[in-house]
Amino acid sequence: MKPVDExxxxxxxxxxxxxxxxxxxxxxxxxxxxxxxxxxxxxxxxLGATTETIYLAKNFAEAKS
Numbered sequence: 427m428k429p430v431d432e433x434x435x436x437x438x439x440x441x442x443x444x445x446x447x448x449x450x451x452x453x454x455x456x457x458x459x460x461x462x463x464x465x466x467x468x469x470x471x472x473l474g475a476t477t478e479t480i481y482l483a484k485n486f487a488e489a490k491s
Contacts, residue, residue, distance in 0.1 A: 441474070442474060444474055445473070445474030445486055446472050448470075448473070448474050448475045448476070448479065451479060452479050452481065453470060453479055453480045453481065454478070454481050454483065454489055455467060455470075455480065455482050455483070456482075456483045456484070456485055456486050456488070456489050457484070458484055458485065463482045463483075464482075467480050467482065
């Protein structure tokens with residue numbers, strides 16, 4: 427897979443359907459395992475999510491604080 431930075435389109439119409447889904451959304455990844463959180467984040471970035479919209483937490487309680 428190419429890094430997401432090489433796939434960023436400047437025109438909304440050129441974005442893939444998955445990338446369009448991520449536009450304007452925030453993503454929470456809550457898992458006890460830091461390796462799992464990081465792995466899921468990388469997959470989402472490769473699908474088109476941006477780092478600024480992905481939030482990592484150990485659990486839901488931590489995410490709420």
